[in-house]
Amino acid sequence: MVKFLRILAWLAIIAIIVIAAIIFVPQKRTSAEDLAVNADWLPAAHDDTGEYAARAGDCAACHTAEGGVPFAGGRPIESPFGAIYSSNITPDKETGIGDWTLDQFRAALVDGIDEHGANLYPAMPYANYRKLSERDIEGLYTYFHDTLEPVKNEVEETSLTFPFNQRWGIRVWKWVGLPDAGFTPRYDDADLNLGAYLVEGPGHCAACHSPRNLVFAQNGTDAQSDSFLTGGEIAGWAAPDLRTKSSSLASWSAQDLDLFLATGRNAHAGVTGEMKLAIEDSLQYLTDKDRGAMVKYLQHIAEYDAPKDATLPAAVTAYPERLDMSNPTDTEKLLLTPQDQPLGARLYMDNCAACHFVNGQGADEVFPALDGNGTVTADATTGLIDTILHGASMPSTQMRPMTLAMPGFGDRLSDDEVAALASFVRSAWGNDAPAVKADAVRALR
Numbered sequence: 001m002v003k004f005l006r007i008l009a010w011l012a013i014i015a016i017i018v019i020a021a022i023i024f025v026p027q028k029r030t031s032a033e034d035l036a037v038n039a040d041w042l043p044a045a046h047d048d049t050g051e052y053a054a055r056a057g058d059c060a061a062c063h064t065a066e067g068g069v070p071f072a073g074g075r076p077i078e079s080p081f082g083a084i085y086s087s088n089i090t091p092d093k094e095t096g097i098g099d100w101t102l103d104q105f106r107a108a109l110v111d112g113i114d115e116h117g118a119n120l121y122p123a124m125p126y127a128n129y130r131k132l133s134e135r136d137i138e139g140l141y142t143y144f145h146d147t148l149e150p151v152k153n154e155v156e157e158t159s160l161t162f163p164f165n166q167r168w169g170i171r172v173w174k175w176v177g178l179p180d181a182g183f184t185p186r187y188d189d190a191d192l193n194l195g196a197y198l199v200e201g202p203g204h205c206a207a208c209h210s211p212r213n214l215v216f217a218q219n220g221t222d223a224q225s226d227s228f229l230t231g232g233e234i235a236g237w238a239a240p241d242l243r244t245k246s247s248s249l250a251s252w253s254a255q256d257l258d259l260f261l262a263t264g265r266n267a268h269a270g271v272t273g274e275m276k277l278a279i280e281d282s283l284q285y286l287t288d289k290d291r292g293a294m295v296k297y298l299q300h301i302a303e304y305d306a307p308k309d310a311t312l313p314a315a316v317t318a319y320p321e322r323l324d325m326s327n328p329t330d331t332e333k334l335l336l337t338p339q340d341q342p343l344g345a346r347l348y349m350d351n352c353a354a355c356h357f358v359n360g361q362g363a364d365e366v367f368p369a370l371d372g373n374g375t376v377t378a379d380a381t382t383g384l385i386d387t388i389l390h391g392a393s394m395p396s397t398q399m400r401p402m403t404l405a406m407p408g409f410g411d412r413l414s415d416d417e418v419a420a421l422a423s424f425v426r427s428a429w430g431n432d433a434p435a436v437k438a439d440a441v442r443a444l445r
C-alpha cells in the first residue's frame, strides 16, 4: 500500500513538472527567415499601406464586431466550447496592439502566441496564416501598427469552461494540430503557386471548408492532403465541399466561380452565411489576376472536370427560355398539378416558386438555383433552415452594388411546415438529400 502511494506521489510530481514545463518553457517562434518566399506577387506588394494584405487575409471578418469600429475586436467567434472574442488589433497602446513589435506580431499570426507569451485559441486561424510570407506579415504590421487610427476598446474576455479555459493546454494541441510554418511553391506554373498561396494562406478557406479531425484541427491545410477543402462546418452551417466529384462546383465554369467570389452571385448560387463576409470584406477587393489565380488553382486541385463555358450571362433574358415546359421533370409536373399535392410541394408553390421557379433554376445572379445547390443539399441543414426562417441578402460589391434579399418565412410557417418544405426542396429536381425533422427547425427559431 505504502509502495503504491509512493508511486502515485511520484507520478503526481512528474505530472506537475511536465505541466510546469509546458507552461513556463518558452515556445519556439517562427523566424522571419523561415517565412521568406522570393516572389513579388504577394498581396503586400500591391500597396505600401498593407491594406491589400489585410483584405486578402480578411482580418475584418472576425476583428470587427457587429456595428463596431473596424478592427477594434469584440466579435464572438462560435466554437464547440463556447464563444471566443476577437482582439482589438488597432494600434491603441492599452487595449490594442500599439506596443507590439514586429516579432510579437509575427508570433501571433504564425505561432498563435500573444504579446505575453500566452497561447491564442485556434479560432484565430494561425493554422492557415502560418503560410503567410514575411513580406505579407510586414505589410500587415504596417497596416495594423502604423497606418490605422488607434481605437480604445476593451473587448469582452473569453471565458470557456474548464479545461478549455487553460491556455497552456493549447500548446499541447499545437503539437498535433499545427502544420509546418512557411509556404513552399509546389507547381511549375506561377499562377497556380499564386492561387495556392492565396487560398491556403491569407484566404484561410480551409478554416471553414476542410473537415475537422478528432482533436478539432483542420483536416488538410493544403492540397497535399486529400481531405483539404472537401467540406466542413461553421456555426452549424455547411461550408460545402469545393473539391470532390460530388461538389456542386463540378458544374461551375471558371467564370462562374470567379463571379461568385467577386460578387457572391452567379447562375447557380447566392452567397449566404459566413461566406458573405468573406466576399464582402475580402474577395471582392482582390485584383482580377489574384482572383483568377485562386480559381485556376481551385479547379486544378479538384477531382471534377469543370465545364469550359460559363452558365453566363444574360441574367434576365435567360429565364423565359428555361421555363420551357416541353419536357418537364417529375418535380415540375408535380408542382403544376394542383390536386393532391403533398404539403412540401404546395408550400413551395405558395411561397417560393415566384422567385425560384417551378424548375428550381431561379434566375442568373438574381434568384439562386435550388436544384443542385450546395446549401440546399448539405448534410448540415442549418443553412437551409435558417435561410427559410430568417431570409438572406446578398452583399453589395463593387461589381454588383445592388443587394438582393429573400424575405424570411419564420412568421408565416410552422416548424412542421418548414420541415416539410425543406424536405421537399432537398429531394426535388435532381436533389437527393434526406428529409428534415421539425425538431431541427424548432432549434433555430
Ligand code: HEC
Residues within 6 Å of the ligand: 054, 057, 058, 059, 060, 061, 062, 063, 077, 084, 085, 086, 087, 088, 089, 096, 097, 105, 108, 109, 114, 115, 119, 120, 121, 122, 123, 124, 125, 140, 144, 158
Ligand atoms: C476566423 C476569425 C479570425 C480571423 C479571420 C482573424 N483573426 Fe485574429 N484573432 C481572432 C480571435 C478569436 C483572436 C483572439 C484569440 C484568443 O483570445 O485566444 C484573435 C487574435 C489576434 C491577435 C492577438 C491579439 C492580442 O491582443 O492577443 C492578433 C495580432 C490578430 N488576431 C491579428 C489578425 C490579423 C492581422 C488577421 C488578418 C490577417 C486576423 N487576425 C484574422 C480571430 C480571427
Ligand code: HEC
Residues within 6 Å of the ligand: 268, 269, 270, 271, 272, 348, 351, 352, 353, 354, 355, 356, 366, 367, 368, 370, 373, 375, 376, 384, 387, 388, 392, 393, 394, 395, 404, 405, 406, 407, 409, 421, 425
Ligand atoms: C422574393 C423572392 C424570393 C422568394 C419568395 C424566396 N426566395 Fe429564396 N432567395 C431569394 C434570393 C434573392 C436569394 C439570395 C440571397 C442570398 O444569397 O443571400 C435566395 C436564396 C435562397 C437560398 C440560399 C441559396 C444559396 O445559394 O445559398 C435558399 C435555400 C432559398 N432561397 C430557398 C427558398 C425557399 C425554400 C423559399 C420559399 C419558402 C424561398 N427561397 C423564397 C429570393 C427569394
Ligand code: HEC
Residues within 6 Å of the ligand: 199, 203, 204, 205, 206, 207, 208, 209, 234, 237, 238, 239, 240, 242, 247, 248, 249, 257, 260, 269, 270, 271, 272, 273, 274, 275, 276, 278, 294, 373, 374, 375, 383
Ligand atoms: C468563415 C468561414 C468561411 C471561409 C473562411 C470561407 N468560406 Fe466559402 N463558404 C462558407 C459557407 C458557410 C458557405 C455556404 C454558404 C453559401 O453557399 O453561400 C460557403 C460557400 C462557398 C462557395 C459556394 C459553394 C456552393 O456549393 O455553393 C464557394 C465557391 C466558396 N465558399 C469558396 C471559398 C473560398 C475560395 C474561400 C477562401 C478564399 C472560402 N470559401 C472561405 C464559409 C467560408
